[in-house]
Amino acid sequence: DTAVSQTPKYLVTQMGNDKSIKCEQNLGHDTMYWYKQDSKKFLKIMFSYNNKELIINETVPNRFSPKSPDKAHLNLHINSLELGDSAVYFCASSQEGLSGNTIYFGEGSWLTVV
Amino acid sequence: AQKVTQAQTEISVVEKEDVTLDCVYETRDTTYYLFWYKQPPSGELVFLIRRNSFDEQNEISGRYSWNFQKSTSSFNFTITASQVVDSAVYFCALSEAFGYSSASKIIFGSGTRLSIRP
Numbered sequence: 001d002t003a004v005s006q007t008p009k010y011l012v013t014q015m016g017n018d019k020s021i022k023c024e025q026n027l028g029h030d031t032m033y034w035y036k037q038d039s040k041k042f043l044k045i046m047f048s049y050n051n052k053e054l055i056i057n058e059t060v061p062n063r064f065s066p067k068s069p070d071k072a073h074l075n076l077h078i079n080s081l082e083l084g085d086s087a088v089y090f091c092a093s094s095q096e097g098l099s100g101n102t103i104y105f106g107e108g109s110w111l112t113v114v
Numbered sequence: 115a116q117k118v119t120q121a122q123t124e125i126s127v128v129e130k131e132d133v134t135l136d137c138v139y140e141t142r143d144t145t146y147y148l149f150w151y152k153q154p155p156s157g158e159l160v161f162l163i164r165r166n167s168f169d170e171q172n173e174i175s176g177r178y179s180w181n182f183q184k185s186t187s188s189f190n191f192t193i194t195a196s197q198v199v200d201s202a203v204y205f206c207a208l209s210e211a212f213g214y215s216s217a218s219k220i221i222f223g224s225g226t227r228l229s230i231r232p
Contacts, residue, residue, distance in 0.1 A: 041153075041203055043222040056219055090159060101209075102149070103220050105159035 003027050004106035006091045012112045013081055020077045021109045023091030031055070032074035033092040033103065034066060043090070049074050081113045116141050118208050118223035126229040127196055135191045135226045137206030143167075147209040148182065148189045149220065154202040165189065193228075201230045 006023040013019050025032060033056075034046040048056035049068040063079045078085060091106040117140040127133045139148065150162040163173060165182050173180045177197075181190045193200055206223040 041225045041227075043205065043225075045219055045221075048219065088157065092159075101147075102161055102164050104161060105151075107158045110157075 004091055004093055004104055006089075006106040006109050008109060009107065010110045010112075012114060015081055015083060015113055017081050018077070018079045019081060019111070020075055021089055021091075021111070022073070022075045023106060024073050025091075025093040025104075025106075026072065027093055027095070027104065029093035029095045029104075030071050031094050032068065032071070033094075034074065034076050035090040035092060035105070037088040037090060037108070039087070047074075047076075078111075083113050086111055086113045116143075116208055116210050116221050118206050118221055120204075120206055120223035120226050122226045123224070124227045124229070126231060128231050129198055130195050132192060132194045133196050133228065135193075135204050135206075135228065137189045137191065137223060139187050139189065139206070139208045141187075141208060141210065143210055149205075149207040149209065150180065150189075150191050151205045151207060151222075152202045153205065153225070159205075162191075196230045198230045198232055201228060203227045 004025045006021060011019060031050045033048045035043050036046050037043045046058055046060050047066045051071050052068045065077045066074060068074045088108045088110050090108050092103045094101045094103045119138045122136055125133060146167045148165045152160045152162055163180055170182050170184055177194045179192045189206060203225045205225045207220045209220050
């Protein structure tokens with residue numbers, strides 16, 4: 001069983017389109033994240049939700065909107081896709097309670113905007 | 115401000131050599147966690163180790179070992195008798211607490227690409 005699963009794994013789409021990436025975790029964790037990895041492999045947090053509540057919202061364009069219907073799911077919707085949005089998007093989860101609990105990542109979603 | 119520096123962008127060694135990946139961090143927190151993650155060519159991020167700021171004991175797991183030194187703000191990772199399967203990008207990371215819910219915000223270094231040649 002995959003602990004953190006995200007779909008689709010690969011997504012190629014045209015500029016201007018709207019797309020979503022779905023994420024589910026079966027670890028029973030109460031916190032979920034979206035990270036973005038650019039072409040230089042740099043990983044940066046985008047959002048964090050704790051029990052469906054937005055906790056961390058880094059400087060991310062409004063075109064990116066996370067949605068958490070329950071604590072096991074955190075989806076990422078991107079409007080009006082731009083070339084610069086091409087990246088690998090990682091969903092992750094952790095069980096909070098103490099600072100620094102381990103974050104477990106999904107396999108990543110490779111987004112290519114053409 | 116929190117920061118993680120992995121000065122080695124790329125390292126290439128011959129199989130069976132030992133190799134150390136450096137990690138230096140900055141934080142004003144007295145309580146923090148340090149991590150290492152591995153990203154093989156297949157792309158997934160694999161958790162390797164977590165170390166809290168109060169535990170400076172070195173850790174060994176098979177061919178992997180980690181040296182945490184608060185005095186130099188370093189958390190270095192050594193692979194002994196390297197193998198081709200160790201080829202990957204390795205990330206060092208630092209966790210800070212955030213807000214009332216203590217949601218962790220892990221900050222990653224820029225990664226070190228390790229290539230092991232047969």
